[in-house]
Amino acid sequence: MTKTLVALAVLATALVVAGVPGAEIVAGLALALVLPGLALVRALFAGRTLSRVEQVVLVPALSLAVIVIGGLLIFVTGIALTAASWGVVAGAVTVAAALAPGVSARIAARRHDGRFKESGRTSDSSGVVTGSAGAPRVSRSARVRWVAPVLACVLLLGAAGWISLSSAHRQERATAVTELSMLQTGKGLDRAVSVDLTTHNAPDDTYRLVVRGSANFSQTFRPDVRSDGEWSRDVALPIGGRVTADLYRGTDSAPYRTVFVDVI
Amino acid sequence: VTATIAATPEAEAPVSRARQTRRPAPVGPVVVLSTLGVVLVAIGYAAGRTGTPGGMIWYWIGQALVFVPILFRVLRGRLTETRAFALVMALVVNGYALKWAYSPDQLRFSDELQHWTATGTLMRTGSLFQPNDALPAAVHFPGLAEMGAAVAQMTGMSVTTSAFVVAGVLHAMAVGAIFLLVRACGGGPRLAALSCVIYATGLHFLFFDSMYVYQTAALPFLILGFWAVRRWHMNRATAGFAVLAVASIVVVTVSHHVTALVMLVALAGLAIVERSRRALIAAAVAFVCVAGWIGLVAPEVLSYLVQPFQSVFGGGSHGGSAGGSATWILAIQGVGLLGLAIVFLVAVRKQLRRRGRGRVTDSWWIAALVGAGLFFLGGGLRVVGSSGPELAARAATFTYIPLAIVAAAVLLGGRRRRMAIGTALILVLAIGARLGGWPPSWELLPGTYIAGGAERAVEPQGVAAAQWTEQHLGPGNRIAADLTGWSLTSSYGRQNPVGQVADLYDAPRWTSAQAEQADRLGVTYLWVDTRLATSTPPTATLFYGDPRSGERVTPIPMDHLTKFDDAPGLSRVYDDGAIRIYRLGELR
Numbered sequence: 001m002t003k004t005l006v007a008l009a010v011l012a013t014a015l016v017v018a019g020v021p022g023a024e025i026v027a028g029l030a031l032a033l034v035l036p037g038l039a040l041v042r043a044l045f046a047g048r049t050l051s052r053v054e055q056v057v058l059v060p061a062l063s064l065a066v067i068v069i070g071g072l073l074i075f076v077t078g079i080a081l082t083a084a085s086w087g088v089v090a091g092a093v094t095v096a097a098a099l100a101p102g103v104s105a106r107i108a109a110r111r112h113d114g115r116f117k118e119s120g121r122t123s124d125s126s127g128v129v130t131g132s133a134g135a136p137r138v139s140r141s142a143r144v145r146w147v148a149p150v151l152a153c154v155l156l157l158g159a160a161g162w163i164s165l166s167s168a169h170r171q172e173r174a175t176a177v178t179e180l181s182m183l184q185t186g187k188g189l190d191r192a193v194s195v196d197l198t199t200h201n202a203p204d205d206t207y208r209l210v211v212r213g214s215a216n217f218s219q220t221f222r223p224d225v226r227s228d229g230e231w232s233r234d235v236a237l238p239i240g241g242r243v244t245a246d247l248y249r250g251t252d253s254a255p256y257r258t259v260f261v262d263v264i
Numbered sequence: 265v266t267a268t269i270a271a272t273p274e275a276e277a278p279v280s281r282a283r284q285t286r287r288p289a290p291v292g293p294v295v296v297l298s299t300l301g302v303v304l305v306a307i308g309y310a311a312g313r314t315g316t317p318g319g320m321i322w323y324w325i326g327q328a329l330v331f332v333p334i335l336f337r338v339l340r341g342r343l344t345e346t347r348a349f350a351l352v353m354a355l356v357v358n359g360y361a362l363k364w365a366y367s368p369d370q371l372r373f374s375d376e377l378q379h380w381t382a383t384g385t386l387m388r389t390g391s392l393f394q395p396n397d398a399l400p401a402a403v404h405f406p407g408l409a410e411m412g413a414a415v416a417q418m419t420g421m422s423v424t425t426s427a428f429v430v431a432g433v434l435h436a437m438a439v440g441a442i443f444l445l446v447r448a449c450g451g452g453p454r455l456a457a458l459s460c461v462i463y464a465t466g467l468h469f470l471f472f473d474s475m476y477v478y479q480t481a482a483l484p485f486l487i488l489g490f491w492a493v494r495r496w497h498m499n500r501a502t503a504g505f506a507v508l509a510v511a512s513i514v515v516v517t518v519s520h521h522v523t524a525l526v527m528l529v530a531l532a533g534l535a536i537v538e539r540s541r542r543a544l545i546a547a548a549v550a551f552v553c554v555a556g557w558i559g560l561v562a563p564e565v566l567s568y569l570v571q572p573f574q575s576v577f578g579g580g581s582h583g584g585s586a587g588g589s590a591t592w593i594l595a596i597q598g599v600g601l602l603g604l605a606i607v608f609l610v611a612v613r614k615q616l617r618r619r620g621r622g623r624v625t626d627s628w629w630i631a632a633l634v635g636a637g638l639f640f641l642g643g644g645l646r647v648v649g650s651s652g653p654e655l656a657a658r659a660a661t662f663t664y665i666p667l668a669i670v671a672a673a674v675l676l677g678g679r680r681r682r683m684a685i686g687t688a689l690i691l692v693l694a695i696g697a698r699l700g701g702w703p704p705s706w707e708l709l710p711g712t713y714i715a716g717g718a719e720r721a722v723e724p725q726g727v728a729a730a731q732w733t734e735q736h737l738g739p740g741n742r743i744a745a746d747l748t749g750w751s752l753t754s755s756y757g758r759q760n761p762v763g764q765v766a767d768l769y770d771a772p773r774w775t776s777a778q779a780e781q782a783d784r785l786g787v788t789y790l791w792v793d794t795r796l797a798t799s800t801p802p803t804a805t806l807f808y809g810d811p812r813s814g815e816r817v818t819p820i821p822m823d824h825l826t827k828f829d830d831a832p833g834l835s836r837v838y839d840d841g842a843i844r845i846y847r848l849g850e851l852r
Contacts, residue, residue, distance in 0.1 A: 028419030032411075032414050032419075033433060044508065045502065052346065053349045053444065054444055057488070058488075065511045065514075069514060071406070071413075072392070072406075081392070081414075145292055149296050156296070160302045161364075163303070163307060163309075163365075166310075167313045167314065168710075170314070171313040177724050177725050181837055196736070258836070259837055259838065261847075262835050
């Protein structure tokens with residue numbers, strides 16, 4: 001178990017530091033939620049039987065505790081919190097804890113009054129009856145009784161997830177957004193405005209943009225947003241005052257969007 | 265220590281010999297049936313999004329399927345520890361799946377967006393304690409952001425996906441820790457499972473306790489800390505429990521201020537009740553950690569924590585409001601609370617009788633009774649001040665844990681009749697929690713935009729406008745906005761939103777008074793959502809620090825929102841058809 005833990009920690013750390021696409025998801029989750037906790041449970045409670053349920057809860061808890069406390073220590077040392085630093089800390093804790101499970105056992109052996117040291121089945125103080133000499137054998141039928149419902153649940157949750165995600169995406173795609181904005185980009189003799197048009201999920205409409213200013217200033221554009229949904233143009237202005245940009249859609253005569261800026 | 269919860273007056277009722285020898289009924293079909301409920305709720309949510317009728321029917325059938333089979337199986341009879349835990353985890357996973365399915369593509373609740381922003385900032389800067397205008401109080405409690413950032417950076421997943429994973433694991437851990445705590449106190453698997461099932465009827469269980477918010481990070485470690493102290497106390501030879509207790513105390517301290525203070529008070533109370541050296545040591549460690557952290561690292565949080573109490577006792581307004589519930593919902597919740605109060609009184613009466621007979625009771629059971637009593641005391645805050653309901657609900661997150669344990673012990677200690685009444689009570693509590701919890705009853709299903717709503721006010725137009733502010737204006741601008749705009753600009757836009765701005769929007773004309781107020785607040789930009797003129801906000805509240813909080817029974821008139829077009833010195837720099845952003849004054 002020790003060798004396996006060390007090997008897994010080293011491999012996971014390497015994958016995270018290298019940022020291997022796909023593999024880093026499994027490796028990152030293992031380093032964040034499983035490996036440090038697993039190693040620490042073995043180190044802290046060696047020679048002491050924890051129930052399976054206790055282990056299930058403690059493994060992610062200790063892993064996340066390593067992340068939080070480790071993150072604080074990384075910060076104190078002045079090192080940036082990156083995938084590499086998180087990964088190295090989680091991996092190092094895993095390796096260190098995996099190699100030191102005997103420490104706690106020795107302390108326990110010295111101080112323990114022997115009440116709980118029984119071979120085979122152990123009844124600990126919580127009344128939990130657990131096996132300390134390895135997990136009990138699980139028959140094939142029992143395995144099926146557990147695995148079949150778990151598989152069914154995974155399928156059902158997958159179906160629920162697909163229904164939710166697809167309907168949420170459909171709803172988002174159905175919302176068309178057309179944004180028109182204008183900001184002053186220069187003052188005085190360099191006075192200018194930047195006009196931006198962005199569309200999301202909007203139908204391929206044709207647009208006409210008219211920029212008007214003082215002293216009968218007027219410029220007309222035909223923004224094309226069909227390729228990437230974005231169009232931008234800097235417009236130099238000969239004179240200050242209010243500048244208005246009206247966006248017309250198709251053959252509409254009323255502005256679809258309007259922005260205005262008091263230019264100095 | 266020999267006395268345990270199992271030896272309290274509310275010990276589990278003995279199971280008949282015939283049932284004892286019978287093999288426990290399998291839990292697999294129950295779990296599958298419960299998970300089928302998630303699919304039905306997802307269908308209901310999808311119907312809500314498309315506006316198809318019948319969504320609410322699917323929703324309620326699904327909710328019932330998720331909860332009822334597990335409740336009945338727990339109450340039905342013998343359970344091994346593994347099966348009891350499997351049932352509890354199925355309830356938690358399915359419950360979390362319901363929360364995720366509501367908004368599977370993005371975080372929408374304002375508190376979640378605040379922590380999503382903090383996590384993104386941590387990833388961008390690689391450093392802790394960075395300013396967060398969305399939630400300044402969270403800056404010095406980075407536990408959750410660390411977890412989210414670590415998962416996101418190590419896996420390469422998005423912050424949103426990582427947030428879903430982290431919150432789900434933490435939520436499961438919290439309930440698992442309750443299970444462990446009851447078991448460590450000597451409760452049987454059924455008692456542990458029923459305690460968790462009753463805890464799942466809490467108002468905040470499905471949402472606030474499973475959201476990507478910093479309390480979700482601290483809560484499991486709070487309970488684990490107590491479990492570790494208990495195990496440390498009982499297993500004198502194992503230093504591992506002491507290490508675990510200290511680690512839990514540290515994580516709670518750096519993750520959430522309120523949970524840290526609750527932990528400190530609870531551990532101190534436990535030390536007084538138990539009078540054991542180890543409980544005293546745990547309380548002392550908690551004191552050093554919490555006092556040291558708040559005193560040296562996060563002193564500003566004290567003023568943040570005082571605000572709600574000031575509004576309770578001073579009558580002021582604090583933050584937003586989820587709005588009041590309908591009378592019939594309050595009636596259902598009232599029936600549930602009344603039932604819980606009766607159960608609590610039964611436990612107290614039996615405890616007093618037991619004490620009168622000179623029997624020794626586990627001090628942890630006494631502590632559970634005290635904690636359960638605090639639930640009702642905290643419930644009294646509901647009727648005090650504008651922040652009363654919020655404070656009561658927040659307090660219940662903690663006090664509902666001992667109450668759930670006490671209620672489970674009482675219900676399992678009774679005969680068939682008490683069990684039947686208890687089952688009915690738990691169902692009423694569950695219905696009350698779905699109706700009066702989160703999301704509010706007017707947006708139980710996701711769907712189209714609701715002006716002044718909560719999650720349903722977060723939609724692509726608002727998100728796009730908020731993202732525009734960061735891309736074109738840069739971060740940190742002082743921007744006045746309604747509640748939704750506040751949430752979006754502070755998260756997606758990384759702006760510094762301003763509260764107390766209702767007058768700017770409510771005024772029929774833009775006069776020098778509005779201009780002076782905006783100038784005094786340092787407002788540079790105005791976020792104006794013209795959809796606020798189209799419908800009445802369901803919460804009857806539209807702004808942070810809204811002086812008309814709970815009183816907005818009509819929409820803001822459209823001309824009040826279009827007055828900015830004619831205001832001197834205001835430039836409309838952004839328009840998406842619904843949301844307009846104005847710049848105040850000249851280019852700076």
